[in-house]
C-alpha cells in the first residue's frame with residue numbers, strides 16, 4: 301500500500317475538475333536550442349536505500365511492522381536484493397554503466413543496533429562500500445538516514461521522542477568519524493518534508509490501517525507508542541516535524557564538526573506544482589509541503605537534493621486531471637518529463653543553493669517508458685541549467701528494482717531487475733540509455 305508518491309498523486313486527483321493540456325514541453329520546444337553538453341565534473345549516478353535492497357534488516361523499525369499479524373504492508377522485505385552481501389556486484393553495475401557516482405544510505409539499525417551500542421564491524425561494512433566506490437572511480441553520495449530507524453528508536457516514539465534530535469546527531473557523529481573522509485557528498489534525511497503532512501490528503505482507511513499496524517507493533521513490543529521512520533499515520537505531526545528539523549540541524553553540525561569541508565545537504569520530495577487560472581492553490585500547496593524545509597535547507601545546507609517523479613497542475617479548487625493522452629506509470633499516474641526541471645527550478649528559486657537531483661525515475665514494468673523519460677527529462681533539466689540554475693548531478697532512482705515500502709516488490713523503478721531466488725541482476729535497456737548519456741556527458 302504505502303507508495304507515498306502515488307498515493308499523494310492519486311489522492312489529490314480525487315478532487316480534480318478539468319483537463320489540462322500537456323503543452324509546456326511543446327512551448328519549450330520553441331525556446332532557444334538546448335546546449336547538449338553537461339558541465340565537466342557533473343555527477344551521473346544511480347540511487348538506492350539500504351532497507352530497500354540490503355535484505356534481512358532485522359533491527360530496523362519496519363521489520364516489526366512488515367511482520368506483525370494484520371500488517372498493512374503487502375509483503376515483507378525479507379532478503380531484498382541481498383545487497384548487504386552483493387554490494388560489490390552493485391558497484392560493478394554502476395561502474396559498468398559508465399556512471400561516475402553512487403548514492404546509497406547507511407542503515408542506522410545496523411550501526412547502532414541497541415541504543416548507545418555502536419558496531420565497528422557495521423561501520424567498517426559501509427567504509428568498505430565507500431572505499432569500493434573510490435576504487436572504481438565512483439563518488440560516494442551517502443544518505444545518513446533513508447526513512448528506516450532502529451527498532452529501539454521507533455519503540456521510544458521515533459521522531460516524537462524529545463531526545464530524537466540528539467540521538468540522531470550522535471549517530472551522525474559516530475558515523476562521520478568513521479566514514480566522512482571518503483564521502484563526496486552527504487545528506488542527513490530523506491524526504492522529511494512529507495512527514496506528518498502526507499496523511500492529510502490520503503484516504504482515511506489508509507491512515508487507519510497504518511495506525512492499526514503501528515498499534516499492533518507497539519502491543520507486541522509492550523511499548524505505548526511505536527512510530528517507524530516510514531509512517532503515514534503520525535500521532536503528533538507538529539512535534540514530529542519539529543524534532544526532524546532539529547535532528548537535521550544537529551546532524552549537519554555533527555558531520556561538519558568532523559569534516560568541515562564535506563558538503564552536506566538534505567533531499568526533499570518536490571512535485572512540479574503548476575498554477576493555472578486565477579487564485580490557483582499552487583502557492584498554498586508549496587507553502588504546506590516544501591517551504592518550511594526549503595527555508596531550513598537555505599540556512600543549513602551546502603546544496604539541496606531534489607527528488608521528483610511527477611507534476612500537479614492546480615486551479616483555484618484543486619488539482620486538474622492529467623491530459624487524456626498522458627503516459628502513465630504502473631499506478632496510473634501521469635509521467636511528464638518536464639516535471640523534474642520544474643521542481644529543480646523551484647527548489648533553486650527558494651534556496652539559491654546548488655542542486656543535485658538525488659532521485660528521479662518511474663514506477664513501471666514497461667522499460668520503454670523509462671527509456672523515453674530519461675533523455676526527455678534530462679533535456680528539460682539541461683535547458684534549466686542553460687538558464688543559469690546550478691544543477692551539479694543527476695541520480696536515477698533506482699539502480700535496481702527493490703522493496704517499494706508498503707507495496708513490496710510489485711512496484712519497480714530499477715535500471716536493473718533481479719531474480720528473487722538467485723539475486724542475479726539483469727540490466728534493462730534503460731541502463732544503457734542513461735549510461736550512454738553519462739559517458740558522453742552530453743544529451
Ligand code: BGC
Nearest residue numbers: 303305349490491659697704
Ligand atoms: C524514496 C524512495 C522510494 C522512491 C519511489 C522516494 O520516496 O526516497 O525510497 O522508493 O521515492 O517511490
